[in-house]
Amino acid sequence: MSSLTSPSSSNAGGRRRLSLLALVTGLAGVAIMALTMTSSLAAFTASITNSINTAAAGTVIMQEQNAAGTVTCLSTDGTGNNVTSNTATCSTINKYGGSTTMVPGQTVSTTITIKNTGTASVAGFTLAPGTCTQSGNVTGSATDLCSKLGVVISQTAGGTTTTVSPASSTLASLATGGALTLAAPVAAGTTITYKFDVTLASSAGNTYQGLAASQPLVWTFTA
Template identity: 50%
Template structure:
């Protein structure tokens, strides 16, 4: 190897090494952010979405009997059958011409407002005998009139036969935590004879909230 070659390498090797080290240092600074300016940051640690509930409660006048839409089936089904609240009173002492009034309260115990509230009659009025002996009449459903009011405002009036076959009733909605009071007044025709003794008429109905 010639002396000039060795001298050349001796001249350029330190320069090349310095350049490499400087470049590595700048690259390191750019990666770590040491050379960046002021910063500000916000981290949202709690981001969630949650659903509300729509639950119906029904109580009789003395609040001694309570049914809820989650009874037995839970919130997934949220549709229960209540056989302990009788909107027509269930009395066996009715006489012709004397009205029997029953009061029930519907409460929205969920966290969502009900956007619609419906009362849907079951479609049929059924007559049965509840005494021995019982009268021979077969048209008790047409001899019983029913007046339904929501918070004092009448929403239905007519015979049990007509009520059973009528369309769903659009009711005033109930907000979360709110209540609505209903009265059901049933009257046996004042001209009813002994043929109507010991008989019973019934109509199923369904209350429905929608959010």
């Protein structure tokens, strides 16, 4: 005798399988939803936003004044008081005595100040003497006035005074000796005092009368 499965039994089994599948699918969905909610909700965070981050370039500006503070020259004078080239020529402060006419053995002293009026510190500071030239009517062999004018240059920085020119310097030897290294660093707002003692040699005879010497000096800040 063969065994037959009734339609009702077959349908019941199918319904059970469908119910089991629906249950499993439902549970899987709940699990995925739980994981998703856990990952999105269960997190601690912290952050900082820097809203202002800026950079700025400083300035290096040189100021020269006479001892009385009545005459001022700035490195920006040649460019309409801006730092386009920051190089100027000052013809109003004479370091070698100017109109003072010396006799043999006489010394003329001149004091000036150099100040960093910019906002940045200066790492290097030099003074470069140029070529000394003689003018006036030469009598006899008096063509070496630049060698007859001795010079001593001293600086006072931070209360300490030192000599920056080589020993036994003349205007002629300064011109060939290269740039002089001066006090550095020079912080913004710092003032340094310089004194120039110029002496006409005692050996200068009558043939040196009425002669004059001129020498350019170039001060340079390097940041």
